[in-house]
Amino acid sequence: MSIIVQKYGGTSVGSIERIQAVADRVIATRDKGNQVVVVVSAMSGETNRLISLANQIDKKLSSREMDVLISTGEQVTIALLTMALQQKGATAKSYTGSQIKMLTDNVHSKARIIDIQCENIKTDLDAGNIIVVAGFQGVDELGNITTLGRGGSDTTAVAMAAALNAKECQIYTDVDGVYTTDPRVEPKARKLDQITFEEMLEMASLGSKVLQIRAVEFAGKYNVPLRVLSSFEEGEGAGTLITTEDDEMEQAVISGIAFNRDEAQLTISGVPDQPGVASEILGPITKANIEIDMIVQNVGEDGTTDFTFTVHRNDYAAAIDLLEATGKKLGAKKVKGNDAIVKISLVGVGMRSHAGIASSMFAALAKEAINILMISTSEIKISVVVDEKYLELGVRALHSEFGLEQKTT
Ligand code: ASP
Ligand code: MG
Numbered sequence: 001m002s003i004i005v006q007k008y009g010g011t012s013v014g015s016i017e018r019i020q021a022v023a024d025r026v027i028a029t030r031d032k033g034n035q036v037v038v039v040v041s042a043m044s045g046e047t048n049r050l051i052s053l054a055n056q057i058d059k060k061l062s063s064r065e066m067d068v069l070i071s072t073g074e075q076v077t078i079a080l081l082t083m084a085l086q087q088k089g090a091t092a093k094s095y096t097g098s099q100i101k102m103l104t105d106n107v108h109s110k111a112r113i114i115d116i117q118c119e120n121i122k123t124d125l126d127a128g129n130i131i132v133v134a135g136f137q138g139v140d141e142l143g144n145i146t147t148l149g150r151g152g153s154d155t156t157a158v159a160m161a162a163a164l165n166a167k168e169c170q171i172y173t174d175v176d177g178v179y180t181t182d183p184r185v186e187p188k189a190r191k192l193d194q195i196t197f198e199e200m201l202e203m204a205s206l207g208s209k210v211l212q213i214r215a216v217e218f219a220g221k222y223n224v225p226l227r228v229l230s231s232f233e234e235g236e237g238a239g240t241l242i243t244t245e246d247d248e249m250e251q252a253v254i255s256g257i258a259f260n261r262d263e264a265q266l267t268i269s270g271v272p273d274q275p276g277v278a279s280e281i282l283g284p285i286t287k288a289n290i291e292i293d294m295i296v297q298n299v300g301e302d303g304t305t306d307f308t309f310t311v312h313r314n315d316y317a318a319a320i321d322l323l324e325a326t327g328k329k330l331g332a333k334k335v336k337g338n339d340a341i342v343k344i345s346l347v348g349v350g351m352r353s354h355a356g357i358a359s360s361m362f363a364a365l366a367k368e369a370i371n372i373l374m375i376s377t378s379e380i381k382i383s384v385v386v387d388e389k390y391l392e393l394g395v396r397a398l399h400s401e402f403g404l405e406q407k408t409t
Contacts, residue, residue, distance in 0.1 A: 003125065004034045007135065007157035010044035011174045011368025013077050016084075021162040022172075022231065023084040026130055030168075033347070035125040037164065039135045040081055042073025047150070063108035067147045071097070074134035074153070082132045087388075092130040095121070097137035097145070102156065104138035104146045111138055111146035113155065113218075116163040133160060154215035154338035162222035169219065169226050170239075171211060176230035178203065178210055179238035180404040185395050188405040192255060194241045195202065197226075199255045202347045202381050216242065218239040245320040245349055253350035254402040257395055260343045263293065264316035265373065265385060266323050267308040273300030280330065281307055284322045290315040294376045294385065304333070308374060310385065313339055341373060342391045345383040346398060358382050364401035370394050 006029065008022050030036045041047075050070050054061055076139045078094035085092035100121060135153025141361050148155050156170055161169035164290050176191060178200065183189040196201070197220030202286040204213045210228055219226045219242065221230065229239025271277055279312075285292060290311050295357035298306040309321045316339045358375075361382055365372060370393065374385035386394055399405065 001033060001035050003161075004029055005037045005039060005157050005161040005162050005164065005166045005169045007039040007153055007170065008041065008044065008172045008231060009153065009174070010041045010046070012172050013040050013081065014044040016080070018231075019077070019080050020339065022081060023088055023090075025172075025231070026085065027090050030130060030379045034167075037121065037125070037131045037133060037160055037166070038081065039153055039160060040074060040077040041135050043077055043155040046073040046076070061118075061318055064144055067108045067145050067395050070396045071134070071137040071145050071147055072134050078132045078134045081171070085130055086131070090130055090235050091128055092132060093124055094132045094134075095396050096134045097149045097156075100133060102138040102159070104148070106139055106140040106142070106144065108144075108147065109123055109147055110149040111140070112214075113138060113148070113159045113288040116159060118160075121164070130317050138189060138370065149212070149214065151209075151212035152214075154212040155218055158215045158224055158226065161224045161226075162218065166224070169224050171215075171228045172231040173210065173228060174232075175210060175228075176233050176238070177228050178242070178256075181220065181254070181395055182259070185259070185392050186257075188265055188396075192240050194243065194246075195255050196240055196245045196349050198245075198380055199347050200242045202345070203256055203258045210372055211242075220244075236251045247346060252348065253354045254348035254404065255350075256347050257388070257398050257402075257404070258345045258347055259395060260315045260345075260390060261388065261391065263310045263341055263343050264313045264319070264337065264339035265291075265310050265341050266306060266316075266335070266337045267306060267317055268323055268327055268330075268332050269306040270304045271330045273303055273305040276309070277305070277330070281323070282309070284307060284326060285311070285319055287316060288322060290319050291323075294383070296373055296374055296376075303335075310341070310343070310374070335347065338373075340388045341385050342388045343383050343385050344391065344394050345381050346396065346402070349380050351380055360401060361398060364397045365394060368393050368397045370397070 082092045082094040101117035103115040135156040164343050178192050179189040181189045200216050226242040227239050293310045295309040320337045324335050370390045372384045376383045
């Protein structure tokens with residue numbers, strides 16, 4: 001008998017009615033001859049409600065107590081779902097993170113999973129139980145409750161699937177899969193039947209918030225087939241399967257277009273072109289815990305050079321202050337910034353074996369008179385920074401240039 005792990009997010013368990021529907025789906029999966037482990041999130045809005053209660057006491061709270069608080073949402077859902085399953089005649093049993101010994105490190109609010117003890121669960125499954133596990137929560141070596149970061153139930157599900165050697169980890173959510181791009185920007189966006197872990201990581205890190213990034217990393221590392229599908233849609237073969245690259249299958253060159261509206265660009269020009277300058281410029285920024293995304297240094301001329309880099313828009317004000325201070329110290333000619341930019345990226349493992357993708361991308365943008373401010377590339381991604389007013393136009397132009405609305409096999 002194969003094991004299937006199903007994870008249901010907050011909206012899928014948002015009411016008793018929805019929980020009943022989940023119970024029906026779980027029973028149907030079991031009736032197809034599977035052993036089922038269900039991982040659930042808190043009912044939608046619950047985690048935020050708990051956080052806002054705490055914030056009424058203080059904004060700076062003990063992270064240990066915060067985890068004690070916000071892990072309760074999932075405990076409510078496992079009990080309710082297990083009751084619904086039992087009421088429908090199934091034998092089912094719920095488990096909290098500490099009951100399954102979901103061992104994590106002690107970094108509260110973003111703990112990492114170290115180990116899971118699955119012996120009890122395997123025995124319970126073999127005895128015919130459906131197992132319902134609280135997502136998002138774990139326990140450290142000393143028994144303190146930890147949580148895995150917002151959206152962490154995805155990671156719980158993948159970790160369970162890896163530990164139990166499950167056939168598939170199914171993530172039920174309110175969208176029916178992973179799209180070539182955000183359908184709100186390009187209505188012709190198409191649902192992908194399949195995407196690789198690597199591509200999904202790029203899409204997720206660029207803002208396609210279908211899955212917690214850590215869950216995708218975990219699934220890739222342990223090779224857990226991951227399927228994203230809607231809890232409103234019929235089960236098998238549906239949604240998007242995230243899996244390893246398949247040589248048999250001819251890959252589409254480009255799988256999707258991701259974008260990020262949260263970027264800002266900073267430039268320092270006329271700094272001495274000598275060893276140590278890059279670290280003098282970027283050092284204070286990283287020390288302030290500001291994450292730097294793209295970095296470009298110009299070819300030096302007359303002994304000086306320019307640097308441009310991007311940061312999250314929320315960090316823009318702090319970053320520009322730091323850069324101005326560095327500019328004074330280095331005698332820079334100018335420091336300037338722009339927080340009205342976006343990043344658009346083409347993602348596809350097929351890029352590795354296809355030349356000319358970058359030039360087609362730039363030509364498609366040029367045809368729309370979109371000026372490119374920065375370019376960066378990796379093995380499976382090409383990103384450009386453009387003025388934010390060109391986001392929609394740029395995404396649509398590229399979507400059509402690479403034929404993403406058509407079925408490519
Ligand atoms: N309840 C947690 C959150 O809202 C975890 C999850 O939903 O995956 O982030
Ligand atoms: Mg969630």
